[in-house]
Amino acid sequence: xxxxxTGAKMVVQALKDxxxxxxxxxxxxxxxxxxxxxxxxxxxxxILVRHEQGAVHAAEGYARSTGKPGVVLxxxxxxxxxxxxxxxxxxxxxxxxxxxxxxVPTFMVGNDAFQEADTVGITRPCTKHNWLVKETDKLxxxxxxxxxxxxxxxxxxxxxxxxxDVQFATxxxxxxxxxxxDHYRPRLKGDMEAITRLxxxxxxxxxxxxxxxxxxxxxxxxxxxxxxxxxxxxxxPVTSTLMGLGAYPASGxxxxxxxxxxGLYEANLAMHDCDLMINIGARFDDRITGRVADFSPHSVKxxxxxxxxxxxxxxxxxxxxxxxxxxxLEDVVRLWKSRGRKVNKTAHAKWxxxxxxxxxxxxxxxxxxxxxxxPQYALQRLEALTxxxxxxxxxxxxxxxxxxxxxxxxxxxxxxxxxxxLGTMGYGFPASIGVQLAHPEALVINVAGEGSWLMNMxxxxxxVQYHLPVKQFILNNERLGMxxxxxxxxxxxxxxxxxxxxxxxxxxxxxxxxAKGIQCTDPADLxxxxxxxxxYDGPVLFDCLVEKHENCFPMIxxxxxxxxxxxxxxxxxxxxxxxxxxxx
Amino acid sequence: MAALNIEKGTSRHSAYDLxxxxxxxxxxxxxxxxxxxxxxxxxxxxxxxxxxxxxxxxLTVAEVDxxxxxxxxxxxxTGTAAVIEQIxxxxxxxxxxxxxxxxxxxxxxxxxxxxxxxxxGKGEKRVEAMRLADIFRANVVDSTLxxxxxxxxxxxGKIDAFADLMRPLGLREMxxxxxxxxxxxx
Numbered sequence: 001x002x003x004x005x006t007g008a009k010m011v012v013q014a015l016k017d018x019x020x021x022x023x024x025x026x027x028x029x030x031x032x033x034x035x036x037x038x039x040x041x042x043x044x045x046x047i048l049v050r051h052e053q054g055a056v057h058a059a060e061g062y063a064r065s066t067g068k069p070g071v072v073l074x075x076x077x078x079x080x081x082x083x084x085x086x087x088x089x090x091x092x093x094x095x096x097x098x099x100x101x102x103x104v105p106t107f108m109v110g111n112d113a114f115q116e117a118d119t120v121g122i123t124r125p126c127t128k129h130n131w132l133v134k135e136t137d138k139l140x141x142x143x144x145x146x147x148x149x150x151x152x153x154x155x156x157x158x159x160x161x162x163x164x165d166v167q168f169a170t171x172x173x174x175x176x177x178x179x180x181x182d183h184y185r186p187r188l189k190g191d192m193e194a195i196t197r198l199x200x201x202x203x204x205x206x207x208x209x210x211x212x213x214x215x216x217x218x219x220x221x222x223x224x225x226x227x228x229x230x231x232x233x234x235x236x237p238v239t240s241t242l243m244g245l246g247a248y249p250a251s252g253x254x255x256x257x258x259x260x261x262x263g264l265y266e267a268n269l270a271m272h273d274c275d276l277m278i279n280i281g282a283r284f285d286d287r288i289t290g291r292v293a294d295f296s297p298h299s300v301k302x303x304x305x306x307x308x309x310x311x312x313x314x315x316x317x318x319x320x321x322x323x324x325x326x327x328x329l330e331d332v333v334r335l336w337k338s339r340g341r342k343v344n345k346t347a348h349a350k351w352x353x354x355x356x357x358x359x360x361x362x363x364x365x366x367x368x369x370x371x372x373x374x375p376q377y378a379l380q381r382l383e384a385l386t387x388x389x390x391x392x393x394x395x396x397x398x399x400x401x402x403x404x405x406x407x408x409x410x411x412x413x414x415x416x417x418x419x420x421x422l423g424t425m426g427y428g429f430p431a432s433i434g435v436q437l438a439h440p441e442a443l444v445i446n447v448a449g450e451g452s453w454l455m456n457m458x459x460x461x462x463x464v465q466y467h468l469p470v471k472q473f474i475l476n477n478e479r480l481g482m483x484x485x486x487x488x489x490x491x492x493x494x495x496x497x498x499x500x501x502x503x504x505x506x507x508x509x510x511x512x513x514x515a516k517g518i519q520c521t522d523p524a525d526l527x528x529x530x531x532x533x534x535x536y537d538g539p540v541l542f543d544c545l546v547e548k549h550e551n552c553f554p555m556i557x558x559x560x561x562x563x564x565x566x567x568x569x570x571x572x573x574x575x576x577x578x579x580x581x582x583x584x
Numbered sequence: 585m586a587a588l589n590i591e592k593g594t595s596r597h598s599a600y601d602l603x604x605x606x607x608x609x610x611x612x613x614x615x616x617x618x619x620x621x622x623x624x625x626x627x628x629x630x631x632x633x634x635x636x637x638x639x640x641x642x643l644t645v646a647e648v649d650x651x652x653x654x655x656x657x658x659x660x661x662t663g664t665a666a667v668i669e670q671i672x673x674x675x676x677x678x679x680x681x682x683x684x685x686x687x688x689x690x691x692x693x694x695x696x697x698x699x700x701x702x703x704x705g706k707g708e709k710r711v712e713a714m715r716l717a718d719i720f721r722a723n724v725v726d727s728t729l730x731x732x733x734x735x736x737x738x739x740x741g742k743i744d745a746f747a748d749l750m751r752p753l754g755l756r757e758m759x760x761x762x763x764x765x766x767x768x769x770x
Contacts, residue, residue, distance in 0.1 A: 129678075
């Protein structure tokens with residue numbers, strides 16, 4: 001049965017047919033027909049944000065905490081350009097999003113019309129794919145294709161630019177099952193010969209390690225289950241990137257903690273000294289590898305990734321396996337079991353003994369204080385007081401983000417939302433809104449710095465409007481802490497524009513929005529204050545005044561290999577050489 | 585440690601041609617990219633090259649299947665083996681790209697380019713230009729008493745050689761199509 005309807009109605013119909021429950025958006029001239037259709041139905045919930053960047057990050061938070069694509073609806077011109085940061089963030093972190101933008105009518109495109117921007121041109125390099133729809137008859141099929149592309153293979157953001165006349169015109173609706181999507185079918189199953197070589201290597205390896213990433217989480221819950229099964233059965237140590245936290249539980253006995261620039265000492269040294277590295281859904285990001293030439297020099301490297309362009313991009317893979325993590329791990333587990341569950345137990349005992357020695361360094365140790373709240377202490381208390389709850393954590397970007405990754409433990413996937421690849425300050429607050437919408441009963445906390453938080457503070461209006469009890473836990477050091485840390489290490493302590501002057505009174509700010517504000521300055525009051533925050537049924541802005549000059553350790557200075565790590569008590573003056581300075 | 589029995593840097597049965605990662609030799613490769621002929625597809629390909637800092641020596645594009653709306657983009661590019669490998673993987677990632685063929689590594693291929701040369705001159709130079717055009721099997725597609733437009737087809741090297749000869753004989757303008765290429769055999 002074919003159905004004739006307007007383009008605007010098609011948009012809403014296609015979203016319903018794709019199972020969309022929530023749309024994050026902001027109206028404007030070029031999307032008014034779609035907003036009119038949204039007004040006339042109740043199945044899809046629209047969340048009005050306060051800035052289009054907030055809409056995209058909220059959709060990312062929704063997507064990352066549910067595994068479903070996030071949907072964004074914004075107007076042409078500035079609506080679209082404001083969304084660009086969020087779209088790029090989603091591209092770098094492989095988050096499935098469908099972004100719908102209004103466009104000026106087709107006959108005005110290219111005319112420098114009011115609120116016209118070349119949206120498909122601007123977003124071509126920051127989307128997985130994008131479309132400018134010129135005919136209403138093609139709109140429905142493109143919408144279905146968009147969901148397919150966003151969620152298939154390596155996920156990512158897609159954008160559909162819909163001119164206003166296409167929204168008004170009537171066309172024929174295409175149902176999802178009739179939409180042509182066959183051409184984009186990335187390969188899921190890994191090559192069995194490569195998988196066999198990996199299993200052979202696992203059987204004989206003396207110093208193996210699993211290095212897991214966001215791909216495990218993107219692959220779905222089955223991938224995390226298979227990873228846990230494989231890690232526990234083989235007894236190999238496991239570390240994860242920032243993006244992959246929660247795929248293997250932090251309480252698991254083989255867990256080494258996060259690796260990378262601010263990763264744990266034991267995780268980085270194990271990566272450096274291993275003889276078999278099994279990369280599962282990670283991409284050898286420069287925050288992970290440090291100096292590429294000295295990266296894990298003695299290991300055979302296996303790399304499982306669904307995106308062929310990730311393989312051999314920076315680090316040569318000895319055993320490349322292109323496929324979906326869950327599909328590949330299923331084959332690995334089955335094959336390893338059928339060959340007799342062999343591992344080199346004697347060698348592993350020695351390997352673990354070395355790892356235990358590294359753990360004794362206690363790399364997260366910091367100097368406690370009875371008078372000032374140390375940021376690490378604040379997170380330890382937050383962890384202790386929220387552990388075991390139905391908890392989701394978002395972060396902004398900077399020192400607080402790294403401390404959160406170090407001090408909070410994640411037991412399950414999809415519980416940790418952070419801007420990894422793009423490093424977008426202003427991500428966490430709107431992301432927490434998206435998470436809370438998807439999980440209304442859960443405790444959703446955004447660990448923030450005062451600098452990042454101010455970048456999208458307008459979304460407090462959204463949180464209050466929709467009664468979303470998101471907890472904004474700001475580690476306020478009145479500094480752009482990570483910038484300041486780098487200036488200490490790299491720029492002779494010349495703190496160029498890295499402090500926050502004229503900060504608002506966060507308690508009054510919260511109250512002005514109709515939310516609750518809490519300020520805490522004394523470590524002795526911290527537990528009670530955190531419990532007040534958790535107990536309050538509504539959004540809370542928690543202004544935690546912390547030590548202003550704390551640095552985040554361990555740290556691998558840029559341009560150094562994993563075994564040249566700086567620890568907390570190390571001398572940090574001018575620790576980064578001139579060649580490292582250019583690596584950010 | 586016990587040997588893991590895997591020769592490093594090789595890829596038996598892998599989807600990739602893994603060569604010496606440290607080879608800094610710059611290679612020239614001709615890639616044939618089959619794409620859906622939809623709006624913006626060429627911009628995606630070109631944007632990939634500029635965005636990731638790859639080189640384009642030559643690029644041609646035209647629809648080759650009008651019913652299927654598929655176009656063939658032929659790109660001549662240069663880079664280390666690792667860069668060429670990455671270019672192919674990145675091209676393959678573009679949603680409307682159906683196939684990426686490296687004609688340089690996939691066996692023998694033929695490459696042809698078409699060029700038009702405007703050569704102006706009188707007397708002996710004009711006669712010499714005509715004589716050389718004959719040797720290169722160039723056709724005269726326009727003529728006045730003082731000028732010729734030659735049409736020449738061949739490898740880029742042959743066209744370069746013809747250009748070198750025409751320069752002292754009054755070469756005014758030149759237009760080249762860029763390389764079109766196909767693998768040999770069925």
